[in-house]
Amino acid sequence: MTARKHSALPKAQVLIEALPWLTRHNGRVVVIKFGGNAMVDEELKAAFAQDVVFLRQAGLKPVVVHGGGPQINAALDRHGLVSEFKAGLRVTTPEAMDVVRMVLAGQVQRELVGLLNQHGPLAVGLTGEDAHTITAVKHFPTIDGEPVDIGRVGEITAIDTGAIEALLADGRIPVVSSIARAADDGHIYNVNADTAAAALAAALGAETLMVLTDVEGLYEDWPHSDDVISRLTATELEKLLPDLSSGMVPKMRGCLYAVRNGVHTARVIDGRVQHSILLEIFTDEGIGTMVVPDDPRPPAPQHTTEYVPEQAAAEGGVR
Numbered sequence: 190m191t192a193r194k195h196s197a198l199p200k201a202q203v204l205i206e207a208l209p210w211l212t213r214h215n216g217r218v219v220v221i222k223f224g225g226n227a228m229v230d231e232e233l234k235a236a237f238a239q240d241v242v243f244l245r246q247a248g249l250k251p252v253v254v255h256g257g258g259p260q261i262n263a264a265l266d267r268h269g270l271v272s273e274f275k276a277g278l279r280v281t282t283p284e285a286m287d288v289v290r291m292v293l294a295g296q297v298q299r300e301l302v303g304l305l306n307q308h309g310p311l312a313v314g315l316t317g318e319d320a321h322t323i324t325a326v327k328h329f330p331t332i333d334g335e336p337v338d339i340g341r342v343g344e345i346t347a348i349d350t351g352a353i354e355a356l357l358a359d360g361r362i363p364v365v366s367s368i369a370r371a372a373d374d375g376h377i378y379n380v381n382a383d384t385a386a387a388a389l390a391a392a393l394g395a396e397t398l399m400v401l402t403d404v405e406g407l408y409e410d411w412p413h414s415d416d417v418i419s420r421l422t423a424t425e426l427e428k429l430l431p432d433l434s435s436g437m438v439p440k441m442r443g444c445l446y447a448v449r450n451g452v453h454t455a456r457v458i459d460g461r462v463q464h465s466i467l468l469e470i471f472t473d474e475g476i477g478t479m480v481v482p483d484d485p486r487p488p489a490p491q492h493t494t495e496y497v498p499e500q501a502a503a504e505g506g507v508r
């Protein structure tokens with residue numbers, strides 16, 4: 190008797206193809222930064238939530254760090270406050286900080302938690318203020334050689350992964366808003382979400398930092414061509430950093446910081462492509478830009494990471 194041909198066989202083939210990736214990533218932390226510009230489409234947001242839940246059910250430990258630049262711009266506008274950026278960072282007055290916190294923690298984070306929890310009691314939202322997850326001091330970016338006051342913008346000085354690790358151990362998906370508590374002055378600080386994601390990925394000893402954005406990856410000669418750099422080492426990226434502009438600067442600095450501090454790969458991928466996370470993790474055809482360390486296997490990080498801004502800056506790291 191000949192074996193019956195089952196029409197669903199190709200599905201089994203797809204699942205089996207994912208087996209080496211599932212094995213490689215099993216139990217590993219993956220930090221996923223969901224950018225404000227990739228977050229404006231309802232279908233994409235739902236697909237994002239499915240991907241993250243898929244990773245969790247497949248045995249990985251996803252941690253979501255979210256942005257919300259466009260949503261903050263809209264809210265500031267409604268409050269009659271202007272949006273101004275210096276050195277790629279939002280000039281954040283105390284009034285603007287109230288709006289930033291309200292939008293990130295009260296709107297964007299809640300929405301992502303809601304989408305993820307449509308699949309079960311999985312996601313728990315927190316901000317960097319909670320359990321000292323992110324600590325910062327006031328940041329003075331250097332513009333034309335001078336330190337400039339841009340208000341309540343923080344430079345990360347320490348990460349405490351305790352709360353996130355407890356949530357991961359409990360099978361939850363932490364969803365983190367990029368707001369920091371102050372090390373010294375009792376304020377709260379606005380932190381760029383790419384920077385926060387990179388710092389968390391390093392402190393958690395993540396396998397991968399995945400930054401979703403609204404372009405295909407790092408373009409070689411932006412804005413003149415759309416050739417994407419598919420893979421580069423930390424040293425190659427470091428050489429490119431001075432030539433980068435606008436939103437790519439914190440992303441690529443974050444990727445460099447991550448791979449120089451124990452993360453095995455850092456990727457910038459197109460959040461406009463449905464299921465881009467699954468394509469990137471479970472297939473050979475990576476779809477964006479992947480940054481790898483010069484030395485492929487750096488040491489694992491500590492539970493609480495002292496964040497050294499001078500060192501990070503010297504490495505072209507997180508501001």
Ligand SMILES: Nc1ncnc2c1ncn2[C@@H]1O[C@H](COP(=O)(O)OP(=O)(O)O)[C@@H](O)[C@H]1O
Pocket residue numbers: 223224225226227256258401402403404406407408409410411433434435436437
């Ligand atoms: N070399 C480059 N490759 C790709 N995008 C670049 C490059 N340099 C600057 N950009 C700009 O960076 C933007 C992504 O950053 P940003 O707008 O901050 O995204 P997000 O909201 O996802 O954090 C792109 O839309 C593009 O305009």
Ligand SMILES: CC(=O)N[C@@H](CCC(=O)OP(=O)(O)O)C(=O)O
Pocket residue numbers: 223224225226255256257258259261277278279289342343367379380381382383
């Ligand atoms: C200091 C600073 O600039 N903070 C950012 C935080 C949100 C963010 O980074 O959102 P995206 O990832 O969508 O850009 C801001 O206020 O816009």
